[in-house]
Amino acid sequence: MEGQQVINFDTGELQDELDYKVKTAIKRYKMFEPKEGYYLAFSGGKDSIVIKALADMAGVKYDAHYNITTVDPPELLRFIKKYHVDVKREKPSMTMWELIPYKLMPPTRIVRYCCSVLKEGGGKDRFVITGIRWAESIRRKNNREMIEFDRYGSQSKQTKKYRKLFLMNDNEGKRRMIESCAIKGKHILNPIIDWTNNDIWNFIHKYDIPYCKLYDQGFERLGCIGCPMAGEKGMMKEFKRWPHYKKMYLKAFNNMLKEREKRGLETNWKSAEEVMNWWIHNQ
Helix, strand or coil, rough: CCCCCEEEEEEEECHHHHHHHHHHHHHHHCCCCCEEEEEEECCHHHHHHHHHHHHHCCCCCCCEEEEEECCCCCHHHHHHHHHCCCCEEECCCCCCCHHHHHHCCCCCCCCCCHHHCCCCCCCCCCCCEEECCCCHHHHHCCCCCCEEECCCCCCCCCCCCCHHHHHHECEEEEECCCCEEECCCEECCCCCCCCCCCHHHHHHCCCCCCCCCHHHHHHCCCCCCCCCCHHHHHHHHHHHHHHHHHHHHHHHHHHHHHHHHHCCCCCCCCCCHHHHHHHCCCC
């Protein structure tokens, strides 16, 4: 598949843009490969199947992990089971249905407590690979900045000797190609952070990589069913497709209201249905 051409600044030659990005990503994998191998955070979505394929192309050592959220699309679980048997499935300490009454509120676009409990617990003391990309957010794309690092992470101004890494900022803080988390004791590599959506799909089609067919059925994201980040239309579409999960959320909201009443906490919600209506349309 031919695409736009770019200048390879290492050779000064014109090169297919996708091929250039693939080779650049592979260099990133090899540059930071730890002796024990990478911890590859796998979700089954388009970005994660790309970073896993690139890891194979780079020939680096890694082990892939999928965090079961208990609100995963069934089609996605079947896809992972069929095409990614090597991925280790990690069970959460709590289910979503237990977490909502425990937190005494639904997860929201601002208070996304579910991510830290259900999705981000793995990779402690490891070098983690993720599929985070600037193109996923306008703020990420527009606020990025460039800093030069040597392979050990030291800043440098010698462009011929050191590689360029792009940094970005959003309302959750800086996201970079290389990140560190002191609290969880892990380093993070985001090798496709500068890839566009077209890059992702061009790569998938060029290398004939199997992907979850929910994308062909109008779903642009394959996150947790009922995730507030999908927005009102997205949540309504998901609950129409998977009504059983809506019933499970209603049951969790009902248990949440009982727990709030038990603790003497005030609330304007009178029923689980009112919580659901607020959650989808007004938060």
